[in-house]
Amino acid sequence: MRRLLPRSLIGQMALLIGIALLVAQLANFALTLSDRQKLSLARNEGPAITRYASVAADVAGAQPDFRRPLVADASRRGAQFRLEPQSAVAADAARAPEVEGRVRDSLASNGIAASDVRAVYAEPRGGRARDIRILQISANLGGAGWLNARLATPRPDPWLAVRLGVATLFLYLIVLGATLLLAIRMARPLRDLTEAADRFGGREAPLEVAPRGPGDLRRAIEAFNAMNRRLVSLLDEKDRMLGAIGHDLRTPLASLRIRAEAVEDEEERARMAATIDEMAAMLEDILILARSGRSREERRPVDLAALADAMVEEFRDLGADAEMAESPRQVAEVQPNLVRRAVRNLIDNAIKYGGSARVSVRREGEEIIVEVRDHGPGLPQDELVRAAEPFHRGEASRSRETGGTGLGLAITRAVAEGHGGALRLANGEREGLIATLVLPAPPR
């Protein structure tokens, strides 16, 4: 049931207003119809009933001998009166109780208490007049017998209900239509706003949503646009600052590196060079991590299996124990340089901490999995969660000795998340760490 209810603003508004309006209009229709019917009764049958009552009063008040001529005299201009011992209307005919009630009232107001009143509609004899029908009234006047009358009355408008119904429906459609129009005018800009907020990655120029719809919405959209512009300019400023820091720190580092070459003691010189290199690497990692969310690199379709294979090959060229499992082609739209770095960091980690790297690429459902296994000791459970936090270093045994900036996994995770994927860390069944870079696969 819940699934059938619309969730969107426009759907809910349309449903609610549609139902409420329907109920209100139906009630209104019923009331109006009954009113109009009463009115029509008073206008069409009223004169006939009054005439009948006045004739009945005359008859009841006259001497018995004068009754017949009186009745005969009254029978003119579309009316026919008769005094008879029986009613002309059968007791079980399709009687008109409303008319009977009115006749009774009218008789009572003329001082006549009729013991039985019957009324029924009949078609005129010969069926000539379309707009005329016959009202048969019959009342038991006690001693005088039954006064039977056939009175011509205007036929009520047969299309009354239909005309009223059409008018009601027309009104219903107009109001509902106007409501829907308003709802659509509100829903469209809201949808635009949602889409823009969804797409906003801080990478590109600020996304401008065209302000439209009612004034309040317009203002909300303009405020959103202004916020976007402020955000983008803040992020731009961050980029410029990081770039400046990177450049400004690199120059003194380079200077230091050159001067270090003048140190006489060879061992000391090597150590200084290593420290400077480490600082430079850390600087680069910080810059990459800080910019990873806003890399301007374009996404292109890339064979991720070949990419992982090329990275493994680079490590093998350096003499590291890295191996690529036979992996079929897996194409995805990615930022190749960032993904390269993400994969390189995983392999680098595996070799540093686990002594070796076994890399494979495969597709699992809607995901492309780049898996890097090592033969090391793996990680304790709580470390698995924290390992990808920036600047996180493992226990003492895995700390500075092995070098590295503590940013490798953080960069990989940032790259994965920037692509809508994830970094997963798990321990192997028997040994080693399994680090998986998960990227969304294109639809098959």
Next chain:
Amino acid sequence: MPGEPHILLVDDARDIRDPLAAYLGKNGLRVTRAADAAEARQVLAAHAIDLVLLDIMMPGEDGLSLAGFVRATSGIPVILLTAKAEETDRIVGLELGADDYVTKPFSPRELLARIKAVLRRTGEGARPVHAPDAEAYAFGPWVLRTGERELVGEDGVAVPLSTGEYNLLLAFVTHPRRVLTRDQLLDLSQGRALAAFERSIDNHVSRLRRKIEADPADPRWIKTVWGGGYTLAAEVKRL
């Protein structure tokens, strides 16, 4: 002092310019310093320079523009000093054909070795192999893009290459339809003087074939020449 190669060092940072000039001077090179592009142009006009060491990021006219000027007006080799590794691959590969580059902070010894390697190559009149002369090379169904160092297939999907594979393929596409011996290939693909490239050419060829051949067992593009070496059996179009 005749015989000493004359190096022009252009860098806006005095902290680098001075100690680097001192280091290179101590190692048998004659160094003239310039703080910006304008000064460098004056030096180039007045002296016979053998090699230009050029910082990319400089205020005023930047290093790229100066490198383009040097390339266009003379055969003087250029080595770039850069701050950002990722961007440089592209810059070097695509626009300039600089002979080599180092990323700051660099080891002065490595820089010295590269300077000597570049000087040796230019002295022999050999084209610097590190510098591709086009943005991309098309052969068969493939396009080798030098900026990104990757192969792009007809379906637009990029196939990343390792440095070794890239260098080897670059050697093939710059010498199409020529039989290249293993030694020649080794020479050609060791563009960067110190790049480790110890594994055999055969190994790299078979890796390349796996990536580019429909049937690696019956190669259509990289053919083995009996007793000779390998050849790229395709028309290569420079893009």
